[in-house]
Amino acid sequence: MSIVDIVKENCLYRSQQKVDNYTKSLLEFGASSSDVKKVTDCLKQKNEELASLLHEVELIENTLKSCEIKDLKEHSVFFEDLEKFVKKMKTEENRQQESGSNTKPNPINTGAVQPRQKRHSLLVSQLKDCLRRVEASDFLSIPSANRGRIGRIELNLLLKKVYDIFSEKYVHKKRSFAPKNEKKQEYESLKGRWYLPLTDLLAKFSPKEKVCWKLALPSLIYLKRLEEIKEHDNIFIAAVLS
Incomplete structure (x- = not known):
């Protein structure tokens, strides 16, 4: 039984007890049935409103539970995707390293592109750092x-x-x-x-x-x-x- 159920039952029980106690007290003091009805009808109405409100709380609680389950599933899928992404990145990195080691530099026009390469390397180094x-x-x-x-x-x-x-x-x-x-x-x-x-x-x-x-x-x-x-x-x- 959830906390909401316990609170709901307790509130409704105490509210109904108040109605019964008022009815009993009024009858003991000789109040007429019409007078008793005036007092207890108001209490019964409030009791019904309370029951309706607690029912709404229960529905909200169930909605929250379903959202939590959905969030947990999404969270699990998220980290599974991350793991796949890590493996993919490692594979690509290894492939790039292998292809880079087998590539020989072209001696033609290396002097013309060297300053540009140095600047590019510096930017990459700064950002990586x-x-x-x-x-x-x-x-x-x-x-x-x-x-x-x-x-x-x-x-x-x-x-x-x-x-x-x-x-x-x-x-x-x-x-x-x-x-x-x-x-x-x-x-x-x-x-x-x-x-x-x-x-x-x-x-x-x-x-x-x-x-x-x-x-x-x-x-x-x-x-x-x-x-x-x-x-x-x-x-x-x-x-x-x-």
Whole structure:
């Protein structure tokens, strides 16, 4: 029996007892049947309203239980998908490493592209350093209040996603810092930073990644991987330069 059922039965029992006690007392003092009816009818009406209200509470409780079961199933599917994604990423990484080791550099025009390659490598290195992996020691250092219900694998998956989004915005377009936007450049806190509006970041996330993001952000802020910057009505996510 649930708490709602216990409260319901107790309330209805006590309410009915009051009606019976009032009826008994009024009859003992010689009240007429019409007078007794006037008093007890009001109490009975309130008793029926209470029963109806408690029934609604019971329906809401059942709805909440079904939602909890659904959330648990979605949560389970989410982490199964994450596990598959990790395996896929590892396979792709191994394949890239194997193909990279078998590729020989072309000596033709290497001097012309060398400065560009160096600059590109520097940008990649800077961004990778800002959004570096969360090691086991880092994860254990996170206070429980910040960690919440998030694991190290999920943190690293989300960091990889953020890195890809930042990389697409800056590195692949050969931009070392923020895109030219006069309104955003007014904010001193954003000058010379790798940053994106939160809305742009969330637009690239899947629904499951958005859920994971809410759980992961406090940990990533604590580990100084990311910083949440609020300017007027705008929220920006910036990489923390180490």
